[in-house]
Amino acid sequence: xxxxxxxxxxxxxxxxxxxxxxxxxxxxxxxxxxxxxxxxxxxxxxxxxxxxxxxxxxxxxxxxxxxxxxxxxxxxxxxxxxxxxxxxxxxxxxxxxxxxxxxxxxxxxxxxxxxxxxxxxxxxxxxxxxxxxxxxxxxxxxxxxxxxxxxxxxxxxxxxxxxxxxxxxxxxxxxxxxxxxxxxxxxxxxxxxxxxxxxxxxxxxxxxxxxxxxxxxxxxxxxxxxxxxxxxxxxxxxxxxxxxxxxxxxxxxxxxxxxxxxxxxxxxxxxxxxxxxxxxxxxxxxxxxxxxxxxxxxxxxxxxxxxxxxxxxxxxxxxxxxxxxxxxxxxxxxxxxx
Numbered sequence: 662x663x664x665x666x667x668x669x670x671x672x673x674x675x676x677x678x679x680x681x682x683x684x685x686x687x688x689x690x691x692x693x694x695x696x697x698x699x700x701x702x703x704x705x706x707x708x709x710x711x712x713x714x715x716x717x718x719x720x721x722x723x724x725x726x727x728x729x730x731x732x733x734x735x736x737x738x739x740x741x742x743x744x745x746x747x748x749x750x751x752x753x754x755x756x757x758x759x760x761x762x763x764x765x766x767x768x769x770x771x772x773x774x775x776x777x778x779x780x781x782x783x784x785x786x787x788x789x790x791x792x793x794x795x796x797x798x799x800x801x802x803x804x805x806x807x808x809x810x811x812x813x814x815x816x817x818x819x820x821x822x823x824x825x826x827x828x829x830x831x832x833x834x835x836x837x838x839x840x841x842x843x844x845x846x847x848x849x850x851x852x853x854x855x856x857x858x859x860x861x862x863x864x865x866x867x868x869x870x871x872x873x874x875x876x877x878x879x880x881x882x883x884x885x886x887x888x889x890x891x892x893x894x895x896x897x898x899x900x901x902x903x904x905x906x907x908x909x910x911x912x913x914x915x916x917x918x919x920x921x922x923x924x925x926x927x928x929x930x931x932x933x934x935x936x937x938x939x940x941x942x943x944x945x946x947x948x949x950x951x952x953x954x955x956x957x958x959x960x961x962x963x964x965x966x967x968x969x970x971x972x973x974x975x976x977x978x979x980x981x982x983x984x985x986x987x988x989x990x991x992x993x994x995x996x997x998x999x
Contacts, residue, residue: 664825664840665799666799667739668737669732670795670798671729671735671736672794673792674690676689677787679776679780681767684707685766685776686703686820687701687704688701688810690811695735696817698736699811700818701818704775704779705775706861706863708863712766713859714859714862715761715762716761716856717782718855721855722984724969724986727967729746744937747797747839750858751827752979754983786848789850793847793849794844794845795844795846796822796842797845798825799819801819803815804817823841823843826864826874827866827868827874836872843856844856866979876978894926894980898928898980898981899981900916900917900983901918902996902997906991914957915956915957916963918947919951920951923950925948927945928944929945929975931943931974932972935964935971941960943955965987
């Protein structure tokens with residue numbers, strides 16, 4: 662079953678503690694106008710390999726940022742479904758997964774471990790009185806006791822601030838789609854959004870659209886034995902450009918695909934999908950290193966207000982995905998390069 666409750670906490674960071682001990686979490690004290698919270702961010706895994714994969718996007722651009730700015734301070738429950746503000750590392754096209762890299766929680770020296778990477782951005786957020794933190798995950802509390810790290814009462818906060826699908830069998834009961842954790846920090850003075858995303862190395866990148874369970878493994882029971890599953894085409898063909906805001910009547914919007922591999926790729930049975938999961942089928946063969954400009958056809962739609970474009974293979978597995986925001990398509994007739 663998925664997380665019991667899912668949502669986003671919006672507030673201001675006022676204190677931090679580095680993660681340490683047998684189950685280290687980087688701790689942040691967050692306040693809104695009335696309450697205190699603590700967000701607990703994993704910096705190590707109980708399962709081997711223990712180092713988490715992380716990605717920090719200092720220029721995070723995604724349609725959901727426009728929606729987040731309208732939320733009130735404090736915790737807001739979010740439906741675990743597409744089309745809203747929930748995070749999904751696979752389906753939400755939040756970032757290029759190839760940019761994620763493992764990093765230990767503690768290494769001698771400055772700015773070279775996960776604790777210090779997180780601390781860099783939260784120290785900056787604490788020094789900027791306008792900065793707003795958005796922490797996605799599962800809430801806890803209120804608790805009768807004081808918070809054990811920062812001493813406020815009642816204790817309350819957010820955890821599971823990491824990918825929450827494709828788990829190892831021992832944690833598969835927490836799998837679900839559109840319920841991934843993460844942190845976004847908005848710095849209004851510079852109009853900058855920083856995205857912080859974490860994933861356990863034991864988690865997989867292909868999951869069932871209904872359950873969030875890893876695809877290609879046995880049912881979620883302890884001690885799984887992998888069995889043959891679909892062969893993914895991760896990143897073989899990339900979405901490299903799109904004409905979203907066409908000036909002609911009728912519009913002739915396009916999406917450009919590039920075969921990055923040294924082998925021809927058959928697109929038979931493949932499809933392009935938009936934010937609402939409308940699909941446009943593809944066919945034919947794409948030669949090694951070749952690009953194809955595909956004319957957009959109904960029901961696929963590219964909104965000028967921002968959106969998602971996802972490339973799926975014949976097995977329905979994600980090959981590539983991109984996101985764009987309204988400001989990127991403000992010049993009519995220009996092709997957006999990803």
